[in-house]
Amino acid sequence: MAVTGTLEIRRSSASVWGSPSGLRSLPAVSKLVDTSTCIGCKACEVACQEWNDLPSVATMNDGDYQTLPTLDAAFWNLIRFDEREVDGGIKWLMRKDQCMHCADPGCLEACPAPGAIVQYENGIVDVNPAQCIGCGYCETGCPFDVPRFSAKTGKMSKCTLCVDRVSIGLEPACIKACPTGCLHFGTKDDMVALGKQRVAQLKAAGYASAALYDPTGVGGTGVVTVLAHGDHPEWYGGLPGSPRIPWGVAIWKKFLRPLGFLAILGAVIGAFGHHLYHGNKGHVDPGPLDTDEPKA
Amino acid sequence: MSKVVRQIGFDEGAFAAREKEDVVVGGEIIRHRLSSRVIHWTVANTFLLCLITGLPVWTPVFGWLGTLVGGLSVCRLVHPIAGLAFAAASLAMAVQWWDDMKMTKEERGWVGPKLLEYLRDAANHDRIGKYNGGQKVYFYTTKLAALGLLVSGVVLWFPASFAPWMRVVAIVLHNLTFILFAVSLVFHIYLASVAEPGTFNSMTRGTVSKAWARIHHPKWYRDLLGLEKKGP
Numbered sequence: 001m002a003v004t005g006t007l008e009i010r011r012s013s014a015s016v017w018g019s020p021s022g023l024r025s026l027p028a029v030s031k032l033v034d035t036s037t038c039i040g041c042k043a044c045e046v047a048c049q050e051w052n053d054l055p056s057v058a059t060m061n062d063g064d065y066q067t068l069p070t071l072d073a074a075f076w077n078l079i080r081f082d083e084r085e086v087d088g089g090i091k092w093l094m095r096k097d098q099c100m101h102c103a104d105p106g107c108l109e110a111c112p113a114p115g116a117i118v119q120y121e122n123g124i125v126d127v128n129p130a131q132c133i134g135c136g137y138c139e140t141g142c143p144f145d146v147p148r149f150s151a152k153t154g155k156m157s158k159c160t161l162c163v164d165r166v167s168i169g170l171e172p173a174c175i176k177a178c179p180t181g182c183l184h185f186g187t188k189d190d191m192v193a194l195g196k197q198r199v200a201q202l203k204a205a206g207y208a209s210a211a212l213y214d215p216t217g218v219g220g221t222g223v224v225t226v227l228a229h230g231d232h233p234e235w236y237g238g239l240p241g242s243p244r245i246p247w248g249v250a251i252w253k254k255f256l257r258p259l260g261f262l263a264i265l266g267a268v269i270g271a272f273g274h275h276l277y278h279g280n281k282g283h284v285d286p287g288p289l290d291t292d293e294p295k296a
Numbered sequence: 297m298s299k300v301v302r303q304i305g306f307d308e309g310a311f312a313a314r315e316k317e318d319v320v321v322g323g324e325i326i327r328h329r330l331s332s333r334v335i336h337w338t339v340a341n342t343f344l345l346c347l348i349t350g351l352p353v354w355t356p357v358f359g360w361l362g363t364l365v366g367g368l369s370v371c372r373l374v375h376p377i378a379g380l381a382f383a384a385a386s387l388a389m390a391v392q393w394w395d396d397m398k399m400t401k402e403e404r405g406w407v408g409p410k411l412l413e414y415l416r417d418a419a420n421h422d423r424i425g426k427y428n429g430g431q432k433v434y435f436y437t438t439k440l441a442a443l444g445l446l447v448s449g450v451v452l453w454f455p456a457s458f459a460p461w462m463r464v465v466a467i468v469l470h471n472l473t474f475i476l477f478a479v480s481l482v483f484h485i486y487l488a489s490v491a492e493p494g495t496f497n498s499m500t501r502g503t504v505s506k507a508w509a510r511i512h513h514p515k516w517y518r519d520l521l522g523l524e525k526k527g528p
Contacts, residue, residue: 014356015356112352112353112354112356112368113353113368114356114359131368133353133368133369133371133372134369134372135353135372135452135455136455136456137455137467139455139456139463140455140460140463140464140467145460149455149456154369246460246464247464248463248464248465248467248468249464249467251467251468251471252467252468252471256468256471256472256475257354257355257471259475260471260474260475260478261355261357263475263478263479264475264478264479264482267478267479267482267483268482271482271483271486271491274415274486274491275486275490275491278415278416278417280490280491280492280493281417281491281492281511281512
């Protein structure tokens with residue numbers, strides 16, 4: 001769903017191009033999800049499907065109030081539902097599972113196709129289907145298990161943070177649809193400030209471990225989440241406590257790739273050098289061939 | 297034991313090399329029979345295809361290679377299938393060449409200083425049979441790398457079917473085994489072509505000259521011609 005031409009690209013997968021030019025400067029945008037005021041109505045799910053023209057996906061009832069077991073190539077916004085006993089009472093914990101739009105995106109880092117994943121100047125991370133080869137490396141790179149492969153298109157897909165709406169000054173569809181004010185949209189700074197305010201309110205209301213989820217391991221996210229039980233993010237549909245880009249991705253791109261490149265180049269130079277210095281092996285006349293004795 | 301075929305025609309060596317190897321035909325010795333050469337070039341060409349379709353995915357520096365086959369999307373489709381063909385051909389090669397590749401204790405020294413001696417042209421060749429220790433080390437290295445490439449490649453082919461940690465390990469393993477294979481291959485190509493004239497012919501026509509055999513593989517030469525080593 002790439003919006004090329006309207007937003008400057010800050011980073012582009014598998015390319016050196018895409019560093020910030022500094023010519024245009026946009027503040028990073030973010031959603032704020034206040035899970036403590038989510039009632040699980042799924043209006044955001046419907047709005048997402050509607051705006052993005054995604055086909056309906058057959059829902060599955062496995063005994064709770066969650067629409068699907070997990071995200072799908074045609075379902076980018078899933079309200080995770082967890083029922084949990086906390087301090088002798090039952091809690092319904094909702095969480096908005098979607099692309100987190102990391103400041104340091106693991107998908108973009110792992111992607112081998114130039115320009116298939118881009119990060120716009122305003123921080124939105126997007127898949128460009130024209131460049132995507134459907135290899136699934138982004139699935140491996142994502143610490144939140146978000147990108148999904150579509151067998152129909154042969155491409156990866158995920159939440160675009162409604163970049164098409166945001167780039168013309170509208171808020172994302174899910175924000176527009178939320179009836180409780182649980183979802184907010186604005187600059188990252190504003191959303192963090194608002195989130196901290198909500199956390200303070202929750203703490204005052206007795207939720208001592210309330211916290212704002214904005215993990216630093218991925219440079220912060222473009223979806224910040226208020227958690228009443230901030231000391232247990234995993235209670236909220238398995239939200240990782242300290243997400244990081246998987247070690248193998250960095251080892252490949254930052255270590256093994258330059259090392260391998262130099263090793264192969266070194267071997268070629270070594271072979272040339274060997275030939276220049278030693279010349280052909282076997283250039284010495286072995287003498288008459290019959291100097292060995294026949295066996296008795 | 298001597299298996300000398302009487303020379304009756306100009307190209308008898310090439311004809312005989314269709315089915316036989318390790319036999320002397322006139323002034324030539326057949327080193328690789330046709331099936332061995334077909335297997336070798338299948339391994340080589342499927343690897344070349346993997347290289348052309350894999351390098352642009354490994355690093356965008358080689359993006360232009362992807363363009364040759366129609367872009368990265370084609371690479372993504374072709375690479376795993378070419379990889380399977382490469383693995384199958386490598387297996388056939390391992391089976392066919394296994395007996396010739398058994399290593400003696402002495403040959404294990406080729407992993408280290410013996411290889412450098414050889415490259416300095418200072419090694420004692422007297423006991424070198426059909427394959428020297430370096431060639432055997434190369435054989436095992438490439439077969440092991442091929443196995444690593446296959447296992448990690450299958451995981452990378454179907455990422456959604458494997459656990460995240462397996463995919464991460466697969467990326468690292470595919471990198472490591474590729475680098476191991478590629479570096480070894482550079483030396484293999486060099487030593488089997490310009491470094492040692494006459495060697496390349498053994499993989500095309502199948503034959504080498506007696507002089508070549510005596511210089512590079514004296515024990516093999518003596519065994520085929522039924523000769524004892526003269527002197528100490």
